Amino acid sequence: MTTTPAIEFVGVRKDYLSHGESVPAVRSLDLAIAQGEFFSLLGPSGCGKTTTMRMVAGFEDPSAGTVFLAGRDVTGVAPNKRDVNMVFQSYALFPHLTVLQNVSFGLERKKVGKDEIRRRVGAMLEIVSLTGMEKRHPREMSGGQQQRVALARALVNEPRALLLDEPLGALDLKLRQQMQVELKRIQREVGITFVYVTHDQGEALTMSDRIAVMNAGLIEQLGTPREIYEKPSTRFVAGFIGTSNLIDGTVGHLDGDVAVLEPAPGERVLVPVRDGIRPGGTLEISVRPEKIDLHRNAPATTGTSLLSGVVTEVVYHGTSTNYTVATSAGADFTVFDQNASNAEDLASRGERVFLTWAPQHSYPIGV
Amino acid sequence: MRRILAPYLLVLPGGLWLLLFFVVPMATMLSLSLQEGDIINGYVFTGHWQTYVESIQGYQTQLIRSLVYGAITSLILIVLSFPVAYWIAFYGGRRKPTYLFLILLPFFVSFVLRTISWRMILTDDGVLLHPLKEAGLLPESFHLLGTPVAVIGGLVYNFLPFMVLPIYVALERIDPRVVEAARDLYASPLTAFRRVILPLSLPGVFAGVLMTFVPASSDYVNAELLGGTGTTMIGQVIQSKFLTSSDYPSASALAFTLMTVLLIGVFAYARALGTDDVMKVAAR
Numbered sequence: 001m002t003t004t005p006a007i008e009f010v011g012v013r014k015d016y017l018s019h020g021e022s023v024p025a026v027r028s029l030d031l032a033i034a035q036g037e038f039f040s041l042l043g044p045s046g047c048g049k050t051t052t053m054r055m056v057a058g059f060e061d062p063s064a065g066t067v068f069l070a071g072r073d074v075t076g077v078a079p080n081k082r083d084v085n086m087v088f089q090s091y092a093l094f095p096h097l098t099v100l101q102n103v104s105f106g107l108e109r110k111k112v113g114k115d116e117i118r119r120r121v122g123a124m125l126e127i128v129s130l131t132g133m134e135k136r137h138p139r140e141m142s143g144g145q146q147q148r149v150a151l152a153r154a155l156v157n158e159p160r161a162l163l164l165d166e167p168l169g170a171l172d173l174k175l176r177q178q179m180q181v182e183l184k185r186i187q188r189e190v191g192i193t194f195v196y197v198t199h200d201q202g203e204a205l206t207m208s209d210r211i212a213v214m215n216a217g218l219i220e221q222l223g224t225p226r227e228i229y230e231k232p233s234t235r236f237v238a239g240f241i242g243t244s245n246l247i248d249g250t251v252g253h254l255d256g257d258v259a260v261l262e263p264a265p266g267e268r269v270l271v272p273v274r275d276g277i278r279p280g281g282t283l284e285i286s287v288r289p290e291k292i293d294l295h296r297n298a299p300a301t302t303g304t305s306l307l308s309g310v311v312t313e314v315v316y317h318g319t320s321t322n323y324t325v326a327t328s329a330g331a332d333f334t335v336f337d338q339n340a341s342n343a344e345d346l347a348s349r350g351e352r353v354f355l356t357w358a359p360q361h362s363y364p365i366g367v
Numbered sequence: 368m369r370r371i372l373a374p375y376l377l378v379l380p381g382g383l384w385l386l387l388f389f390v391v392p393m394a395t396m397l398s399l400s401l402q403e404g405d406i407i408n409g410y411v412f413t414g415h416w417q418t419y420v421e422s423i424q425g426y427q428t429q430l431i432r433s434l435v436y437g438a439i440t441s442l443i444l445i446v447l448s449f450p451v452a453y454w455i456a457f458y459g460g461r462r463k464p465t466y467l468f469l470i471l472l473p474f475f476v477s478f479v480l481r482t483i484s485w486r487m488i489l490t491d492d493g494v495l496l497h498p499l500k501e502a503g504l505l506p507e508s509f510h511l512l513g514t515p516v517a518v519i520g521g522l523v524y525n526f527l528p529f530m531v532l533p534i535y536v537a538l539e540r541i542d543p544r545v546v547e548a549a550r551d552l553y554a555s556p557l558t559a560f561r562r563v564i565l566p567l568s569l570p571g572v573f574a575g576v577l578m579t580f581v582p583a584s585s586d587y588v589n590a591e592l593l594g595g596t597g598t599t600m601i602g603q604v605i606q607s608k609f610l611t612s613s614d615y616p617s618a619s620a621l622a623f624t625l626m627t628v629l630l631i632g633v634f635a636y637a638r639a640l641g642t643d644d645v646m647k648v649a650a651r
Binding site: 059078081090093105106110154 | 542544545547548549550551552553554555558562563566567
């Protein structure tokens, strides 16, 4: 392994002309993706993630900045002269070619020998479990099989990086989950850098080594799935990844290594002290729904945050029950309660309840 | 019961129309071609099939010429129409309907009128040749009217939309991502065209050839208005046999021969280059 990143963006910007006006798709991008990494670009539609990927493939040229592939400046280099391959959202298989011809297409262009092509295509079809389907046309295959052909067609070229543009979007839930596991397995097997574009945070969290959360043409946060989920650095990330309960408040006093906020009399939010948290300062705190305990009677604990509120919604999900609680602190709280104990414990709508969680689960955003 | 009858009821008006104005005349014509007699004493069915042999032998030249003109017309049309259709399909943007409308615009003027206009443009002292002859760029004896160039030119002009539209439809249906996929898989723009765009557009070319070769080979207006004695097409022969010399049996026999030749040609063509096979051939 070398230390040269597989893909690197330096000061990249991309503007589109729309009705005579220049609209930024990617505002400013500095990013290095390591060799062999499973990297996800995650964000809502229009956040610039697809544009970013297309700049790697060579279908878009940056308005400013430089794109490097394995240390080589490829800005302005045609797509066919770049050692990356793409899996398209709609698969974009060649409808007039068989599976075998589809998968061989890239190697034939690269003038690889016939025997070598046969060997590599055969091996690749085995990896994606399509052996025996060589003679079929794409239209004779299911969505999941077409997906595998698209994957094989790109991977067989052993590119520096594989770019995947929401490749599981068209599949149903069951197949999607199956393919997530499979993609991860294939990536481990071939050891190629995967750049995965998705708006599905679940997908990104499950498969990625690192995730860049994008919004409005900028990276909001870059980190491991765990970091992104547990420690969202902006309000946007906290809201986009999973469900977050957000509390705005002013720090009352410090009590040892925790800061105490008192949104209402008798209630408290405890946050671990760190640089930048001082009495009188304002804080924005994110709490994940599954970290919160719901009590029907006032708990006696003192070492936890404590809020009270009224249940406005109860949704039973089998493994958990989701509550919406209108707190006196103002905001509606979402609480996921594991259905580990008896169902009789369910709180009902309109009931007054108490919410507690450990200080380390209060995550101050942007501090 | 109603459900079973519904499809038949739906097909009834069109079916009756076809029976009355297609099947009956065809049968009449087939019978005519096997009759003997003359316009004054009337025709009697005798099963005289020799008329076929005689008319084919007599007008072999015109028959072959018609097929050759039709084939040349289709070939020129492919070359002319492909770039136009390609440009509209891939670079037309939001104006695609406008461009297609422009292609169809000449249809708003009668076929015959348009051909007469061509006659006026191509005539020896018309707007095209007169200035060139004045400038000494062309000899005084040079003329276009009456030549195969004028006839084939007229056919090409008149049938252009029938080639542009099917090719356009085929190109328009190509997912741009598929072309991008080819580029992504190391194909140069030219290779992407040759290996992906061209094979995927062949069904359109196939349809365009069908829609131009058949009517062009049996056309008589262009040869009549733009041609001369050396460009007589089979359509003109049939027309004059029917209307001038009232030789109904020969006219019908020739009409049937032309139809049979074209049908065999079309089926052979479809067989050799069936849409599915076109793709397989192109994939190699």
